Amino acid sequence: MASDTLTSSARTDAEITGLDALEIAGRDKEVSRGARIWAATWPKLAALAIAIAAWQIVVWTGWKPPYSLPPPLEVGRELVAQAQGPQLWDGLLTTLQRAALGYVFSVAVGLLLGLAVARSTVLRAAIGSMITALQTMPSIAWFPLAILLFELSEKAIFFVVVLGAAPSIANGVISGVDYVPPLLVRAGRNLGARGLNLYRYVIAPAALPAIVAGLKQGWAFSWRSLMAGELLVSGISQTSLGAQLTYSRELSDAPWLLSTMIVILVVGLVVDAAFGAADKAIRRRWGVLDQAGQ
Amino acid sequence: MTSTTTTPQSATTAVALSGVTKVYGRGANAVLALDGVSLDVAPGEFVCLVGASGCGKSTLLNLVAGLDRVSGGQITLAGDANPGLMFQEPALFPWLTVDANVEVPLKLRRLPRAQRRERVAELLRTVHLADFGRKRPHELSGGMRQRVALARTLALDTPVLLMDEPFGALDAMTRDILHDELERIWSERKLSVLFVTHNVREAARLADRIILLSSRPGRIIYSTEVDIPRPRRIDSPEVAAIAAEVTERLRTEVGRHGQ
Numbered sequence: 001m002a003s004d005t006l007t008s009s010a011r012t013d014a015e016i017t018g019l020d021a022l023e024i025a026g027r028d029k030e031v032s033r034g035a036r037i038w039a040a041t042w043p044k045l046a047a048l049a050i051a052i053a054a055w056q057i058v059v060w061t062g063w064k065p066p067y068s069l070p071p072p073l074e075v076g077r078e079l080v081a082q083a084q085g086p087q088l089w090d091g092l093l094t095t096l097q098r099a100a101l102g103y104v105f106s107v108a109v110g111l112l113l114g115l116a117v118a119r120s121t122v123l124r125a126a127i128g129s130m131i132t133a134l135q136t137m138p139s140i141a142w143f144p145l146a147i148l149l150f151e152l153s154e155k156a157i158f159f160v161v162v163l164g165a166a167p168s169i170a171n172g173v174i175s176g177v178d179y180v181p182p183l184l185v186r187a188g189r190n191l192g193a194r195g196l197n198l199y200r201y202v203i204a205p206a207a208l209p210a211i212v213a214g215l216k217q218g219w220a221f222s223w224r225s226l227m228a229g230e231l232l233v234s235g236i237s238q239t240s241l242g243a244q245l246t247y248s249r250e251l252s253d254a255p256w257l258l259s260t261m262i263v264i265l266v267v268g269l270v271v272d273a274a275f276g277a278a279d280k281a282i283r284r285r286w287g288v289l290d291q292a293g294q
Numbered sequence: 295m296t297s298t299t300t301t302p303q304s305a306t307t308a309v310a311l312s313g314v315t316k317v318y319g320r321g322a323n324a325v326l327a328l329d330g331v332s333l334d335v336a337p338g339e340f341v342c343l344v345g346a347s348g349c350g351k352s353t354l355l356n357l358v359a360g361l362d363r364v365s366g367g368q369i370t371l372a373g374d375a376n377p378g379l380m381f382q383e384p385a386l387f388p389w390l391t392v393d394a395n396v397e398v399p400l401k402l403r404r405l406p407r408a409q410r411r412e413r414v415a416e417l418l419r420t421v422h423l424a425d426f427g428r429k430r431p432h433e434l435s436g437g438m439r440q441r442v443a444l445a446r447t448l449a450l451d452t453p454v455l456l457m458d459e460p461f462g463a464l465d466a467m468t469r470d471i472l473h474d475e476l477e478r479i480w481s482e483r484k485l486s487v488l489f490v491t492h493n494v495r496e497a498a499r500l501a502d503r504i505i506l507l508s509s510r511p512g513r514i515i516y517s518t519e520v521d522i523p524r525p526r527r528i529d530s531p532e533v534a535a536i537a538a539e540v541t542e543r544l545r546t547e548v549g550r551h552g553q
Binding site for chain 2: 015
């Protein structure tokens with residue numbers, strides 16, 4: 001056949017297209033957005049309803065007098081009343097400002113420290129295990145020292161928040177860099193990524209999931225440290241959420257106390273959900289998440 | 295296919311290895327992976343390296359790619375080319391789309407955006423994936439991913455392609471088609487290919503020359519020209535005959551280690 005090459009290459013084209021179509025068929029399962037949100041929401045709503053019901057039942061049993069354990073409805077009313085006054089919002093603002101300041105600083109310290117330790121074997125040998133040790137230290141145990149160093153001040157809170165959060169973030173970076181698949185590094189180097197470019201194009205994005213996990217954990221630690229700090233160092237600020245908890249206990253105002261706790265819980269949940277969404281978006285991009293299943 | 299290019303005097307070999315030796319470890323634990331391997335790949339030549347486990351095939355490619363250093367001997371690349379390396383795994387970046395994966399080497403070479411876009415489109419057409427640029431690697435089949443990896447390697451604009459069992463993880467049908475594809479791209483772009491495989495038939499299907507390496511340490515023990523006219527089919531009797539001969543020698547070599 002004279003046109004052997006031509007026909008064979010045309011055939012290959014058709015074969016390739018056919019094979020591709022067969023192999024990726026059925027991979028584009030799309031679940032509607034509404035259905036997805038509902039599937040994620042209803043179990044949470046149901047759990048919440050059960051928790052409130054359980055709370056109400058405990059109140060009905062008369063286990064504790066209503067001034068120490070008020071029913072959910074009363075706490076709900078208090079929460080609505082609080083939301084209409086400035087006190088709650090002032091407190092929330094003060095607390096969130098402290099949280100943001102402490103957290104941003106922790107992120108900067110954690111990222112730099114983590115990167116330095118991940119890169120340098122000497123640094124790793126010197127302080128690698130110390131970072132993990134710091135992470136296991138309950139943050140409240142730092143307060144006596146913080147108060148000695150900085151007295152009952154914002155600085156004491158800041159100090160403890162950073163010590164609580166930075167090690168987790170640093171650890172996230174270290175494990176992220178450690179677990180970058182060597183094959184991707186080799187591929188990146190072969191494609192011409194050396195030095196800083198290797199970090200920019202390969203190592204940083206490959207380590208991103210672990211870094212986000214570290215950031216999330218760091219947030220949890222900083223939020224806890226902050227609450228502990230505000231409870232202990234309540235004298236310096238009238239309005240912070242932690243201070244409001246202390247005052248409400250001192251005044252035996254159980255509805256106020258519980259509604260403040262709910263606010264603290266909600267802030268924690270909202271930030272956690274934001275991290276969760278970031279984490280999920282990354283995993284979906286990477287194809288680690290089964291789209292139909294989640 | 296060796297008469298396709300007229301090469302300048304300085305570039306009669308695309309890759310030249312002379313007495314390449316590689317030792318891993320030190321002292322009593324030292325392992326000799328490659329022992330005095332000398333090999334020239336002519337411009338436009340397709341060379342297949344065949345060997346059993348432990349013959350240092352992958353080591354050899356890493357050395358040529360500059361990802362590892364020789365313990366002795368010398369490796370010379372014509373025009374200081376930066377050879378492209380492909381693995382058994384596609385090694386695509388999962389956080390990037392197909393387009394963006396192919397674009398990485400172009401970005402690293404600081405090509406302007408418009409030019410990059412054009413090149414990416416051209417390369418994806420070359421591997422028959424023009425419609426899949428916006429997909430992510432995990433949305434593609436194994437064979438398609440490997441073609442993206444090929445496009446990404448071609449984006450290096452390198453005359454030398456190093457392939458480390460690139461089709462080893464694919465099913466037979468996909469592999470056959472990719473053989474045709476690789477052969478077409480190799481001859482269109484006049485590439486010099488150093489292709490490692492343990493599949494002797496694959497070597498006979500693709501190679502201008504098959505080189506057999508011994509195991510522990512890796513040494514060249516046999517070399518044969520494959521002058522079956524192209525395009526070839528993997529199930530043709532000529533390919534089978536060459537494969538049978540190489541297999542025979544490979545078995546003898548493996549048997550030597552069992553004694």
